[in-house]
Amino acid sequence: LEEFGRSAVGSDGVRITMESALTARDRVGVQDFVLLENHTSEAAFMENLRKRFKENLIYTYIGSVLVSVNPYKDLEIYTKNHMERYRGVNFYEVSPHIYAVSDNSYRSMRTERKDQCILISGESGAGKTEASKKILQYYAVTCPASDQVETVKDRLLQSNPVLEAFGNAKTLRNDNSSRFGKYMDIQFDFKGAPVGGHILNYLLEKSRVVHQNHGERNFHIFYQLIEGGEEDLLRRLGLERNPQQYQYLVKGNCPKVSSINDRSDWKVVRKALSVIGFNEDEVEELLNIIASVLHLGNIQYGGEDSGNAYITTDTQIKYLARLLGVDGLVLKEALTHKTIIAKGEELKSPLNLEQAASARDALSKAVYGRTFTWLVNKINVSLAYKDETHKNASVIGLLDIYGFEVFQHNSFEQFCINYCNEKLQQLFIELTLKSEQDEYEAEGITWEPVQYFNNKIICDLVEEKFKGIISILDEECLRPGDASDFTFLEKLENTVGGHAHLTTHKLADGKTRKVMGREEFRLLHYAGEVNYNVNGVLSCTHSLCLVCPQVMCMSNNKILTQCFDRAELKDSKRPETAATQFKTSLAKLMEILMSKEPSYVRCIKPNDAKQAGRFDEVLIRHQVKYLGLMENLRVRRAGFAYRRHYETFLQRYKSLCPETWPSWQGKLADGVSTLVKHLGYKPEEYKLGRSKIFIRFPKTLFATEDALETRKHSLGERVTYHAWWRGILACRRAQRRRQAANTIRRFIKGFIYRHNERCPENEYFLDYVRYSFLMKLRRNLPKSVLDKSWPTPPTALIEASEQLRKLHMQNMVWGYCKRINPEWKHQLEQKMVASEIFKNKKDNYPQSVPKLFMGTRLNGEEINPKVLQSLGSEKMKYAVPVTKYDRKGYKARPRQLLLTSNCAVIVEEAKLKQRIDYATLKGISVSSLSDGVFVLHVPTEDKKQKGDVVLQSDHIIETLTKVAICADKVNSININQGSITFTVGQGKEGIIDFTSGSELLVAKAKNGHLSVTAPRLNSR
DSSP states (O other): OHHHHHHHSOTTSOOOOGGGGGGGHHHHOOSBGGGOTTTTOHHHHHHHHHHHHHTTOOEEEETTEEEEEOOSSOOSOOSHHHHHHHTTOOTTSSOOOHHHHHHHHHHHHHHHOOOEEEEEEEOTTSSHHHHHHHHHHHHHHHSOOOHHHHHHHHHHHHHHHHHHHHHEEOOSSOTTEEOSEEEEEEEEOTTSOEEEEEEEEEOOOGGGGTOOOTTOOSBHHHHHHHHHSOHHHHHHHTOOSOGGGOHHHHTTSOOOOTTOOHHHHHHHHHHHHHHHTOOHHHHHHHHHHHHHHHHHHTOOEEEOTTSBEEEOOHHHHHHHHHHHTSOHHHHHHHTTEEEEEETTEEEEEEOBHHHHHHHHHHHHHHHHHHHHHHHHHHHHHHHOOOOGGGOOOEEEEEEEEEOOOOOSSBOHHHHHHHHHHHHHHHHHHHHHHHHHHHHHHHHTOOOOOOOOOOTHHHHHHHHOTTTSHHHHHHHHHHSSSOOOHHHHHHHHHHHHTTOTTEEETTTSOHHHHTTSOTTEEEEEETTEEEEEEOTTHHHHHHHHHHSOOHHHHTOOOHHHHHHSOTHHHHOOSOOOOHHHHHHHHHHHHHHHHHTSEEEEEEEEOOOTTOOTTOOOHHHHHHHHHHTTHHHHHHHHTSSOSEEEEHHHHHHHHGGGSTTTSSOOOSOHHHHHHHHHHHHTOOGGGEEEOSSEEEEOOHHHHHHHHHHHHHHHHHTHHHHHHHHHHHHHHHHHHHHHHHHHHHHHHHHHHHHHTTTSOSOTTTHHHHHHHHHHHHHHHHHTOOOSTTOOOOOOOOGGGHHHHHHHHHHHHHHHHHHHHHHOOHHHHHHHHHHHHHHHHHTTTSTTHHHHTTSOOOSOSSOGGGSOHHHHHHHTTOOEEEEEEEEEEOSSSOOEEEEEEEEESSEEEEEETTEEEEEEEGGGOOEEEEESSSOOEEEEEOOSSOTTOOSOEEEEOTTHHHHHHHHHHHHTOGGGEEEESSEEEEEEETTEEEEEEEEEOSSOEEEEOTTSSEEEEEOOOOOO
16 A cells, blocks of 8 residues: 555655655545544545545544445555554554554553453444454464463454354345454453453344345355265254255355355364364254254144144154254144243143244244354353453453444344444443543643534433333233234334434324335434334344243253253243343443443445445445444544644654754753744644644644645755764664674673683683672772671682782771871770770670770879879879778778879878789789679788788779789789689688679678679670
8 A cells, every 4th residue: 555655664664654644635635534624524524535445545543533444355454564563653653554443452451551442333344343353363463472372362363253154144235244243352461462352242133044135145154064064964964965955044045155165164163163162062062053943944834724833844853853952742842832821820822824933933043042142152261361360351342243224124123233323322422522521631721512412312212211112112022912013113102202303104294204104113313314114023022032942941952951041941030022131231331331441443335346446425425424423523623633742743843943953952842832833823723732732723734744845855955964974873883783792692602601711712701700890899899997898709709809808908907007196096905905805704894895995083183192292203094983892891991093104002092001013913803794893812922911902993894904904914804703702811711792683782791701783784
């Protein structure tokens, strides 16, 4: 396709935005009907559609709605390459396509985490089924895959030929017409892969089983079985390879169709059944049912003199009894008698010829219809999402259902189809308006209410309780007495005859009566007037209710036992009619669709002859009207025709304004505002939202696009230069990529050989590892001597790393030492001595660590001058107040302990009570508890000394550290647990007992010992 090639991908392979096609709008039309200047003109709409169809451009947008025209030929626009072009691309970046709708729904589901649905509608032959196939194929190709996902994809795709075989038929309009509505949910897991599915079916055309119009066929499966079934299979089923032998297949007088190969399709269906999960027994029983329907059609009746019917073809009964698994006599009686329950008694009444034929056909339709429902349920079991770990799968729904239908003679089925479309139109308008209003509010644009035809009045006319058409039909169908099609019409006239959207021959004016039959009533739908014929309407809804299911409930066929539940026989409730069943299922469908974010595909059939290139304007105008496309366009154009994000708009048109070309550095909104002012946009022509520009008239956009086309010529030389420069940059980028690839390649190879000796294969990797470690080490070197962290080295650098760590530590220590002043150095030296003596030995040592040691605890004024005079030339290094305990009685006396260079002196006010030379100091004892008691041990032979000295200091750690340093007795301090023994005098000893307690207490014990109780501060 010419436009597709231009607008999807440019000559250099780069995607071109949708606006690019506007330059060729005179020849190929606009890609979005919203951009039509005269959007209210049906002629302009048709002309745009015709232009595009002539150019094989079958897809056009109305905003986000896709209009698709059946080309009746193969177009090369569905390849994997085309799928990739639309994958992950913004909706308007490429030309309209079914893949764009598919991808947009998929991305919305993934990003917004909201379920989506795609509604496909159109009349028979418009391409609805093909559209749903293309969507399924797109997801099958472009979504993530695994073995399990591939199985689900196969089953989703293979469900189509099975459903087409049992639910599609050749009609006058379409050789493969879907004769049922289908809604399919495709379930996706959190990765975006299709993992399951579920199908709902609506309104199967069961009447086709027993009757076809001239030139039409029954459902495909009958012809496929007869043409493609093996001889043994046909013999077992009692069938001949000739469709003309079966009454249900000859009424349309069209056993063969040139475009259909029944034999080939049979093989496809048999394979598909296997893929979906049917076993051989299920296939056999399913084919038994299909064959039994053909045999039912061949049952012939004769009439007795009394008018009662009897069966003349016993051979068919024998086949039916075997195929259906029922008793032949019971079946025979069920086909010639009806059962009436009166006052609790069951009575059998014979049927006349006409009633018997109706009963036979009703049974055929019931059997086929329920088997079709069973088949759909079986497919659903096969497609079910079985992973319980992710129950909340995201969903995209596909609705493939008949479009609005208007024929020469419209029956009950057309009534149901058009009622369905009336509900869908109601939903469509509501959601379209809501979507528009939400976008306006999000962008801060004032919402202007849109006038539109609200078809709720028509929906209520059909479905309202007690006085709607369906309620009237139900009541007439199920009431006792002789109800008929005409009594239904009379009741309709009496109940809703005054409604503005309904009329009958009796109620109509003279002009209308000329075109209406007496057996018709007319509804004024949203899409126009439709006359419905009431002939057969009661039998169509009533027949399923009257078919006696007893004989089917007794079947040995496992499928039929599921289709005809024995519980039905016991259910005394009034059965629902077909119309009510359809209304209920339609309400559930509306509920499903309302819970999802919708997308729309409107399919159009270009001609009735199925010819490529033929554009039947009358037929297409008819469909445009009944699809509500003009109403949709009017609603979409009620506000602004065109809207784009600032970035997209500015990027495309920035060359039209000197201030925005070649690039805009400010805010995007300011850039767009500058651009449109330069272009001369009038205030009423546009609005600026929070992130988008809204343009009201297409002519404004067209003028901008034409200006851009003119501007391109003046930019030609500059573009050539830019292309040359981009080529240079591209070469540089390619060179960098090659270098990067080589580096990665060498790195991977080196990693593989990393444990080998150094060689050409691993030298780059090993050098890089060493370099990387050294750079990491440089960035993470410890900053303090207390920081022991160090990066883990590679194997080859363990030894070097250890040397570096030692060197760095030495360097930090040297640097630290150089920065220490003498005072601080002296303090640290004392702390080191204290740590060596008391760490992990004395209970109150940790509390002393953060406290600085003082030079002295007594100043010059606190020491008596006489004491200082007595010391003479000896320099005092430390003084501290202490408590001395007498050797006898342990009485506490306040004293001062003075330390000089040569001795320790104990002072009482002005007296030197005791002098202990460091040379004679034998040792120092202290407990491991938190008390401050310590003992200075002196020689007993020294007559100057009276015995060991027991002292207590509030600064025990500091005091003993000072004594140890001054006396050079660091290794002579004994830390004891339990008790300390000391010398009292010549040959006498004393004992100090140490115990843990709640508070500090020093006193003489009853045993004569000095008892010291101290609280425990730390556990060791």
